[in-house]
Amino acid sequence: MKLKYLLSVIAIVALTQNSFAQYSQDAIRFSQTTTGSTSRIKAVGNAGTAIGGDLSNVTGNPAGLGFFTSSEFSITPEFNGAKTNSTYFGQSNSANSNKVNLNNAAVVIYNQLSKPRGADKSKGWLSVNYGVAYSRNSNFNQNIRYSGTNGSNSINSFFASQGNQYGIGSGSLAGWAYDQNLIDAYNLNTTPPSSEYRANNVGSTAQEAIINRTGGQSAVDFSIGGNYSNKLYLGLALSFTDLRYNSYSTFYEDGALSVLEGGIPANRDFTSAYSQNQLTQGTGFSARLGVIYKPTEAVRLGAVFTSPTFYNIDDIYYEGLASKVGNNNQIQNTSDDYQLNYNMRTPLKLAGGASVFIKSFGFITGDVEYVDYSKTRISSGNNYDADLLDNPDIKSLYKSAINAHIGAEARISSFFLLRGGYGIQGDARKDNGSDIKTVSGGVGLRFGAYYVDATYAHSSGTQNVFPYDIGNNNPAAMLKNTNNNGYLTLGYRF
Structure with missing residues (x-):
């Protein structure tokens, strides 16, 4: 995140704040969501816009609540197995993270509307159902590790660039690097004479990054859906979101430095570790409007409008630099906590889909969703100017994307159902990333009023990450992220 609180009263804070990671990256990270749902909908590729009558409608298309003819409850725990394979300067590594979470829990209360005696009970408003x-x-849980030998540059070059841009004031990152002999001032052959800060590195450096991320976004939804003449279904939902994201990263280097000892240059081995830690939490609010229409008994057409989510976010960031040069003792510096409260607006979403039901044998369903991530906005405050870099970065680095899903369910018998699906989550980045593709499959078992659904989903995507920014010739690690998820839904109709 690039901390840019404009606190002019403390020079060191202002210097450090302009040096680091970007809120624009967090804004997009927090805008990319996949609605928690039942195992049934997960199995059909998350293509639930036009199905109706599933508890996923509480968190998806609320119009689907109008299909319920009885009350229902279900709970869906999830196993998430995340793996990240990395390639950095030709060297491969991998890291894993396994978590068990509650993906979805929902209840729908069926409310049949009364009709006057003698009225056609298949016409007009037939039911208005409620869901929570x-x-x-x-899911932000992820462990990342990449390492390799960099013969072109060093993170010390980044520290030097900070010194050239902001100086080496006491307590600044460049000041720490200067005090630890990682960078130095070199005279330039100019008129008048001048100098610049440069890395003291000699030869190649061994580099390694270790990143641990935890947290996620969850929501509590309140939905209402009505059934008009078994043809038109309308719904409204209000969603209250909770956000938690923690990131702990350390970048290590081993190599050699040219340092002055008694005024004479000498090459000495060094090790360094630069740590950045971020703790973020927030709350948000959004709304959804949904519709499903049945032109025939076998066909359902659905659409959902999802408003932007309006977040209020608290962020804490702190960093540290430690190094050991030659036989000298280790030197370590750490910052105070940099705290910021800001508001963020995610982009709105538009989704449309269709389902075709083949009598009692099952259905085929598909939907598409449009999201323009470049419309994400961060609000400036008294001590933070979001329009300085972050909002322009969002507009220039990110783009619109299409999320597409398709799936099918086959009723093998009254007891057993088989499902499969495929989904694509469009990449928000203009460069350095790929779509996330998901293949899923599952089964369903029916026991009268009780049911059990199980689903397995495998997703994968790639991205390039840059450990530091020196303008040109930035080193990049290529990451391939894969997730192997298992879902189990236990449900009861009453």
């Missing part, structure tokens, strides 16, 4: 659900909409 908890869902986990994104």
Whole structure:
């Protein structure tokens, strides 16, 4: 995150704040969500816009609540197995993270509307049903490790660039690097004479990054859906979101430095570790409007409008630099906590889909969703100017994307159902990333009023990450992220 609180009263804070990681990256991270749902909908590729009558409608298309003819409850725990394979300067590594979460829990209360005696009970408003659900909409749990030998540059070059841009004031990152002999002032052959800060590195450096991320986004939804003449179904939902994201990263280097000892240059081995830690939490609010229409008994057409989510976010960031040069003792510096409260607006979403039901044999369903991530906005405050870099970065680095899903369910018998699906989550980045593709499959078992659904989903995508920014020739690690998720839904109709 690039901490840019404009606190002019403390020079060191201002210097450090302009040096680091970007809120624009967090804004997009928090805008990319996948609605928590039942195992049934997960199995059909998360293509639930036009299905109706599933508890996922509480958190998806609320119009689907109008299909319920009885009350229902379900709970869906999830196993998430995340793996990140990395390639950095030709060297491969991998890291894993396994977590068990509650993905979805929902209840729908069926409310049949009364009709006057003698009225056609198949016409007009037939029912208005209510739903409440908890869902986990994104999972930030991830461990990343990459390493290799960099013969072109060093993170010390980044520290030097900070010194050239902001100086080496006491307590600044460049000041720490200067005090630890990682960078130095070199005279330039100019008129008048001048100098610049440069890295003291000699030869190649061994580099390694270790990143641990935890947290996620979850929501509590309150939905209402009505059935008009078994043809038109309308719904409204209000969603209250909770956000938690923690990131702990350390970048290590081993190599050699040219340092002055008694005024004479000498090459000495060194090790360094630069740590950045971020703790973020927030709350948000959004709304959804949904519709499903049945032109024939076998066909359902659905659409959902999801408003932007309006977040209020608290962020804490702190960093540290430690190094050991030659036989000298280790030197370590750490910052105070940099705290910021800000508001963020995610982009709105538009989704449309269709389902075709083949009598009692099952259905085929698909939907698409449009999201323009470049419309994400961060609000400036008294001590933070979001329009300085972050909002322009969002507009220039990110783009619109299409999320597409398709799936099918086959009723093998009255007891057993088989499902499969495929989904694509469009990449928000203009460069250095790929779509996330998911293949899923599952089964369903029916026991009268009780049911059990199980689903397995495998997703994968790639991205390039840059450990530091020196303008040109930035080193990049290529990451391939894969998730192997298992979902189990236990449900009861009453």
